[in-house]
Amino acid sequence: MKALVIDKADLIHNIESVKKYADKTLPDDNGNKLKIIAVVKANGYGFGIVPYTQFLIDNGIDFFAVATIEEALKLREAGIKENILMLSSTAIREEVEKLVENNIILCVGSKEAAEVANEIGKEQNKKIRCHLKIDTGFGRYGFIYCEREKMIEAIKPLENIKIEGTFTHFSIAFYNKDEYTKLQFKRFIDCVEVLKMNEIETGMLHCCNSSAFIKFPEMHLNAVRIGSCFTGKMAFTNTLGLKTVGKFKSNVVEIKTLPKGFNVGYSNSYTTKQETKVAIIPVGNMTGVNMDCGDDMFRAVDKLRNFVGAFKNLFKNRALYVNINGQKCKILGRIGTYHVTVDISGKNINIGDEVIIDINPKYLDSSIQRIYE
Numbered sequence: 001m002k003a004l005v006i007d008k009a010d011l012i013h014n015i016e017s018v019k020k021y022a023d024k025t026l027p028d029d030n031g032n033k034l035k036i037i038a039v040v041k042a043n044g045y046g047f048g049i050v051p052y053t054q055f056l057i058d059n060g061i062d063f064f065a066v067a068t069i070e071e072a073l074k075l076r077e078a079g080i081k082e083n084i085l086m087l088s089s090t091a092i093r094e095e096v097e098k099l100v101e102n103n104i105i106l107c108v109g110s111k112e113a114a115e116v117a118n119e120i121g122k123e124q125n126k127k128i129r130c131h132l133k134i135d136t137g138f139g140r141y142g143f144i145y146c147e148r149e150k151m152i153e154a155i156k157p158l159e160n161i162k163i164e165g166t167f168t169h170f171s172i173a174f175y176n177k178d179e180y181t182k183l184q185f186k187r188f189i190d191c192v193e194v195l196k197m198n199e200i201e202t203g204m205l206h207c208c209n210s211s212a213f214i215k216f217p218e219m220h221l222n223a224v225r226i227g228s229c230f231t232g233k234m235a236f237t238n239t240l241g242l243k244t245v246g247k248f249k250s251n252v253v254e255i256k257t258l259p260k261g262f263n264v265g266y267s268n269s270y271t272t273k274q275e276t277k278v279a280i281i282p283v284g285n286m287t288g289v290n291m292d293c294g295d296d297m298f299r300a301v302d303k304l305r306n307f308v309g310a311f312k313n314l315f316k317n318r319a320l321y322v323n324i325n326g327q328k329c330k331i332l333g334r335i336g337t338y339h340v341t342v343d344i345s346g347k348n349i350n351i352g353d354e355v356i357i358d359i360n361p362k363y364l365d366s367s368i369q370r371i372y373e
């Protein structure tokens, strides 16, 4: 058995905590409350994009954002009618057509993307819904903040796009150095001013991801884009009392006792130091184990292990563990694609016992079952 188990009560707790905190932000000049846009990219942060989005809808969320066209279409195919915003800009005509056909709000981050959208709008004799994306120092999608004139020139003449929003994305809001986020915010606001001066509609303004939402209430503007606040996996200690949602569970499938001096796993990086009772668990890299532990060092350490076996003992205390019947058990040797071997010496553990593995569900194979309970 392998499944990601999502505790509905905990998820609701997080959704309600986010809403409550959002409600502290004063409504805008038109009396609109701060809008919550739920980001459901990466298979809904691993919670299964369709059931997760549906769960959010059932709990009062009505605006979603995705990173890929596949994600957007998956939601529409599942019959989800709510607003869906694309977070990535595209100037590829077939993609834009597909998005428009499915009433997805485009992200427009370049002259080319704007022109393709406008062209399609002209052909269909309508205005294509979009949000403008400003690159305030991320180096990804968006009009470059210091090339405002180019942006104005590109946007101003287009009559078949309807700008319903303008946004930017922060690169380091989770970190305790706030200056860069504040600088990005200023660059964004300056661009918005210039758009307004040129009588270009900016629509709803948004820049906050989960970290910025919590840390910078003064940057909330009209909407916030919330991903990790809902799942509770935040990169910094937060004040909202969010719960970590999603437990990856499996079972012990085999138990045996290895003699002293026995190799465990690929690359022969681990040898038993004494007779060792081990349990085999059918989880590995393909099910997200060791893919993201909130600390990049793990990956770096893993790489080092590959190349410099002799260094391995230096990193002893960076070992990874799984939890079996509430007992911490150490993973021995390299993690396999679908299997790990753990040390259960001196522990009362049996075949079939439940194993809980700490993973980031984003890296969990989409074919694995998601259970909401």
Ligand SMILES: *Cc1c(COP(=O)(O)O)cnc(C)c1O
Pocket (backbone or CB within 6 Å): 039, 041, 067, 087, 169, 208, 209, 210, 211, 225, 226, 227, 228, 229
């Ligand atoms: C992923 C993403 C978010 C949400 O980030 P969280 O930190 O998980 O809240 C917001 N905006 C954009 C553009 C994103 O790509």
